[in-house]
Amino acid sequence: MAAPETLSTSAPAETAPRRRGRPRKAAGEGSARRDALIAVAAQHFRSKGFDATTMRDIAAASGMQSGSPFYHFKSKNDLLCAVMEQGMERALDGQRQALVRLPEGADAAVRLQALVLHHLRVLLAPGHDFVAVMLYEQRALARPERLRITALKDRYEVAWKRELELLQAQARLRAPASTLRLMLFGAVHGALSWYDRKQALSLAQLAAQITQVFVLDAPTP
Amino acid sequence: MAAPETLSTSAPAETAPRRRGRPRKAAGEGSARRDALIAVAAQHFRSKGFDATTMRDIAAASGMQSGSPFYHFKSKNDLLCAVMEQGMERALDGQRQALVRLPEGADAAVRLQALVLHHLRVLLAPGHDFVAVMLYEQRALARPERLRITALKDRYEVAWKRELELLQAQARLRAPASTLRLMLFGAVHGALSWYDRKQALSLAQLAAQITQVFVLDAPTP
DNA sequence: CCTACCGATCGGTAGG
DNA sequence: CCTACCGATCGGTAGG
Numbered sequence: 001m002a003a004p005e006t007l008s009t010s011a012p013a014e015t016a017p018r019r020r021g022r023p024r025k026a027a028g029e030g031s032a033r034r035d036a037l038i039a040v041a042a043q044h045f046r047s048k049g050f051d052a053t054t055m056r057d058i059a060a061a062s063g064m065q066s067g068s069p070f071y072h073f074k075s076k077n078d079l080l081c082a083v084m085e086q087g088m089e090r091a092l093d094g095q096r097q098a099l100v101r102l103p104e105g106a107d108a109a110v111r112l113q114a115l116v117l118h119h120l121r122v123l124l125a126p127g128h129d130f131v132a133v134m135l136y137e138q139r140a141l142a143r144p145e146r147l148r149i150t151a152l153k154d155r156y157e158v159a160w161k162r163e164l165e166l167l168q169a170q171a172r173l174r175a176p177a178s179t180l181r182l183m184l185f186g187a188v189h190g191a192l193s194w195y196d197r198k199q200a201l202s203l204a205q206l207a208a209q210i211t212q213v214f215v216l217d218a219p220t221p
Numbered sequence: 222m223a224a225p226e227t228l229s230t231s232a233p234a235e236t237a238p239r240r241r242g243r244p245r246k247a248a249g250e251g252s253a254r255r256d257a258l259i260a261v262a263a264q265h266f267r268s269k270g271f272d273a274t275t276m277r278d279i280a281a282a283s284g285m286q287s288g289s290p291f292y293h294f295k296s297k298n299d300l301l302c303a304v305m306e307q308g309m310e311r312a313l314d315g316q317r318q319a320l321v322r323l324p325e326g327a328d329a330a331v332r333l334q335a336l337v338l339h340h341l342r343v344l345l346a347p348g349h350d351f352v353a354v355m356l357y358e359q360r361a362l363a364r365p366e367r368l369r370i371t372a373l374k375d376r377y378e379v380a381w382k383r384e385l386e387l388l389q390a391q392a393r394l395r396a397p398a399s400t401l402r403l404m405l406f407g408a409v410h411g412a413l414s415w416y417d418r419k420q421a422l423s424l425a426q427l428a429a430q431i432t433q434v435f436v437l438d439a440p441t442p
Numbered sequence: 443c444c445t446a447c448c449g450a451t452c453g454g455t456a457g458g
Numbered sequence: 459c460c461t462a463c464c465g466a467t468c469g470g471t472a473g474g
Contacts (some may be wrong), residue, residue: 033459049360051272054452068459070454136357139270175430179422182415183408183434190407201400209396213404214434254443275468289443291470 034072035086037062039127042083046129050080050137080137081145087130088152091122095159108166109215115160117207119188124195124203132192157181172216184214255293256307258283260348263304267350271301271358301358302366308351309373312343316380329387330436336381338428340409345416345424353413378402393437405435 073079098118164177294300319339385398
């Protein structure tokens with residue numbers, strides 16, 4: 001919710017008296033304007049699709065003129081790529097935090113449920129359009145960019161693999177871990193297309209149900 | 222695998238001597254040219270996406286000039302809609318046949334597995350691009366068309382609901398039937414994005430694994 | 443179903 | 459980051 005920036009370091013773009021020094025990397029990676037464009041683009045790409053969104057849409061929604069986004073991104077595809085990368089990096093951060101919050105020695109099913117819940121939030125919480133765009137618009141990427149995104153996705157899946165293999169070793173999966181993981185992602189991603197119609201269900205409840213379906217209870221010896 | 226057409230009936234568009242009689246309903250619902258356009262459009266919409274496909278692409282791949290598809294469809298959206306409708310109608314036919322082939326009084330899990338296998342074929346077998354297009358491009362449809370397609374989808378899901386409710390009554394589901402059905406569709410649809418990378422797995426094997434994960438074995442009394 | 447075409451839109455750029 | 463613009467493409471149509 002709250003902006004992660006501290007008060008001291010980042011440039012106060014609007015209120016501060018115009019400093020004469022060149023703005024530190026005005027169009028660089030950390031620019032606030034650039035980040036705003038990414039966020040606006042994510043919303044539009046998600047709700048209307050990549051092809052159906054024009055750079056003019058994004059510029060107007062960001063209070064810019066039609067040619068100005070090209071000062072920050074050299075092409076529309078570049079902007080798409082930035083949306084996906086930022087989405088995956090935030091998702092990776094959030095995933096780490098979700099796991100850290102768990103008690104030591106938690107059951108693998110509990111850890112998996114935390115991963116599922118975090119992932120549902122990444123997909124469905126307001127303002128988190130990045131990863132959904134990634135899932136729907138991979139086709140628009142050229143080979144080299146797709147490889148970069150895939151590498152991020154692979155890192156994201158490491159934690160899932162770990163828990164699922166533990167569960168498999170406990171004989172609590174009813175299919176091989178690798179196939180079951182793909183089914184599990186499918187089931188979670190599917191929520192993108194139906195979740196709002198089931199408002200009776202909280203994301204936490206849904207995460208619990210999904211885990212319940214995919215993982216058998218621990219044998220009580 | 223083999224082309225389903227017999228040698229005798231279908232019109233040999235190129236070699237036959239020009240018949241003088243008006244072609245029966247040249248632009249009507251059952252026109253062979255129209256069906257060919259639908260099939261070509263399905264391939265293109267699936268592989269490149271609806272927005273990225275041009276009517277010129279479709280015309281060229283059908284051996285027509287760029288304006289000619291508009292003789293059969295009044296707009297590009299109309300063509301998309303026809304792709305989805307034809308896909309769903311064929312899927313409904315296939316589903317009925319898949320159920321008829323089962324022995325009388327088959328276990329609900331067996332029947333569900335047949336539904337899953339048929340659905341996997343509809344999504345992944347060569348030449349079946351229609352339903353995949355429907356899943357990916359619903360956004361492009363306007364309200365009234367979307368309602369028509371949704372009605373077809375609801376009819377398609379009736380059989381799934383039936384078997385899942387039977388299984389729920391047998392206490393063989395680990396989540397409410399309605400939520401579990403959504404998870405199940407998600408898991409099956411997810412195969413669209415990974416199946417070809419797992420060629421070791423046949424569709425029949427995959428259907429069996431999916432059923433195994435989502436449905437508990439019958440209690441052996 | 444073809445020919446020839448229109449009007450609009452869009453990604454992108456030069457130059458400041 | 460704005461102004462002004464280009465070149466290409468695209469859905470769609472008139473008229474045959």
